[in-house]
Amino acid sequence: MGSATARDDSGRFTIAPQTHIRRALYEGNKADKTLPVPALNGLLAGDLPPWRRMSDLPGTAVNKNTQKAEFFIGNINADDPSTFGFYINDKSCDPGRIDYTRQVGTIGERVLTSKVEPHIFHIHVNPFQVLDVLYAPQGETPISIFGPNGECLMPPNGADLQN
Secondary structure: OOOOOOEOOOOOEOOOHHHHHHHHHHHHHOOOOOOOHHHHHHHHHOOOOOOOOOOOOOOOEEEEEEEEEEEEEEEOOOOOHHHEEEEEOOEEOOOOOOOOOOOOOEEEEEEEEEOOOOOOOOOOOOOOOOOOOEEOOOOOOOEEOEOOOOOEEOOOOOHHHEO
């Protein structure tokens, strides 16, 4: 495992890219003593069910103001190549700008969308729980990418394409 490469000298994959990713995830996390062994082994096997439940928060204040963020990577003005960039709600991404705030100790909902391609979302400080991920080709009704047992299906309903 350890130092094995996934590409030959010409850059072609010598193993399946999924296998390379699984190995890289495993190798990159195996020194983390806080990661449960089943979760670590799951990284290598590609079996990634949640290994730690989010705590139920009875009595926690709920912020009913749903925050929405739409991601876009590209030319915000299609006729002007100088407008290429990373955008959130049609504003150029600026790490120094705070677009959203929440009161500590409350629960809130965010709806995240992408104008073009799916975009990975992360928060650097606070844990969050994904309730659902909806997908649809342009013009179709979005449906959940999760199967009946919580497995990820991409595209949705593509049981033979299970991740």
